[in-house]
Amino acid sequence: MNRLTIIGASGHGKVVADIAGLNGYTDIVFLDDNESVKECGGFKVIGNTKTPVEGDVFIAIGNPQVRKRLSEGRKVVTLIHPHAVIARDAVIGEGTVVMAGAVINPNARIGKGCIINTCSSVDHDCVLGDFCHVAVGAHLCGTVKTGECTWIGAGATVSNNIDICGNCTVGAGCVVVKDIDEPGTYVGVPAKKIGGGES
Numbered sequence: 061m062n063r064l065t066i067i068g069a070s071g072h073g074k075v076v077a078d079i080a081g082l083n084g085y086t087d088i089v090f091l092d093d094n095e096s097v098k099e100c101g102g103f104k105v106i107g108n109t110k111t112p113v114e115g116d117v118f119i120a121i122g123n124p125q126v127r128k129r130l131s132e133g134r135k136v137v138t139l140i141h142p143h144a145v146i147a148r149d150a151v152i153g154e155g156t157v158v159m160a161g162a163v164i165n166p167n168a169r170i171g172k173g174c175i176i177n178t179c180s181s182v183d184h185d186c187v188l189g190d191f192c193h194v195a196v197g198a199h200l201c202g203t204v205k206t207g208e209c210t211w212i213g214a215g216a217t218v219s220n221n222i223d224i225c226g227n228c229t230v231g232a233g234c235v236v237v238k239d240i241d242e243p244g245t246y247v248g249v250p251a252k253k254i255g256g257g258e259s
C-alpha cells in the first residue's frame with residue numbers, strides 16, 4: 061500500500077495532495093477536525109487529528125504553531141514538486157513541502173515542517189528555522205536567516221544578509237531591508253511593525 065495521510069483538508073492540503081500524487085503516492089486520504097469537510101481535491105476525509113495513522117503522514121496546516129504541534133511524535137515525509145529547482149547541496153528538513161516553481165539555491169538550509177510555496181525563492185546560504193513559510197511569490201535574497209515559525213507573506217522580499225527572528229509575520233508585498241529582532245507583524249516598504257506577539 062502506498063498510502064499518504066494528509067492532516068488538514070484545506071486549499072493548502074489540496075496542493076499538497078497534488079504534489080504527493082506526483083511523488084508516487086497512489087492512496088491519499090485526509091484527516092481534519094472539521095466534521096463537515098468530507099473530501100479535499102477529490103480525496104476522502106476519513107477521520108480527525110485523533111484518528112490513528114498507518115504509513116506516511118504529512119501535516120498540511122498553514123498555522124505554524126499548529127503544524128508544529130501536530131508534527132510532534134509523527135514520522136512526517138518531505139514532498140517536493142518535480143518542477144521545483146533545488147540546488148544539489150541544499151538541505152530540506154523533514155515534513156517540508158516545496159511547491160511548483162520554487163527555487164532553492166546552493167547551500168540553503170530549510171528547517172523541518174516548512175512551506176516553500178509556489179514560485180517563491182530562497183537564495184544561496186539562507187537558513188530557515190523549523191515551521192517557517194515562504195508564501196507564494198515571496199523572495200529571500202542570499203544569506204537570509206529566519207527563526208522558527210516565521211511567515212514571509214505573498215510577494216514579500218527580504219534583502220540579502222538579513223536576520224528575522226522567530227514568530228514573525230511579514231505581510232504580503234513587504235520589503236525587509238533591516239534585521240527584525242522582535243516577534244510580531246510587519247508590513248510595508250520598508251517593513252514597519254504593526255502588531256506584537258506571536259504570528
Ligand SMILES: CC(C)(COP(=O)(O)OP(=O)(O)OC[C@H]1O[C@@H](n2cnc3c(N)ncnc32)[C@H](O)[C@@H]1OP(=O)(O)O)[C@@H](O)C(=O)NCCC(=O)NCCS
Pocket residue numbers: 177195196212213214215229230231232233234245246247248254255
Ligand atoms: C500582515 C497581515 C498578516 C496583517 O493582517 P491583520 O493583522 O489582520 O491586519 P489588518 O488587516 O487588521 O490590517 C492592519 C493595518 O495594516 C495594513 N496592512 C495589512 N496588511 C498589509 C500589507 N500586507 N501591506 C501593507 N499594509 C497592510 C491594513 O491596511 C491596516 O491598516 P489601517 O490600520 O491603516 O487600516 C495580512 O494583511 C497579510 O499581509 N497577510 C499575508 C497573506 C499572505 O501572504 N498569504 C499568502 C498565502 S500563501
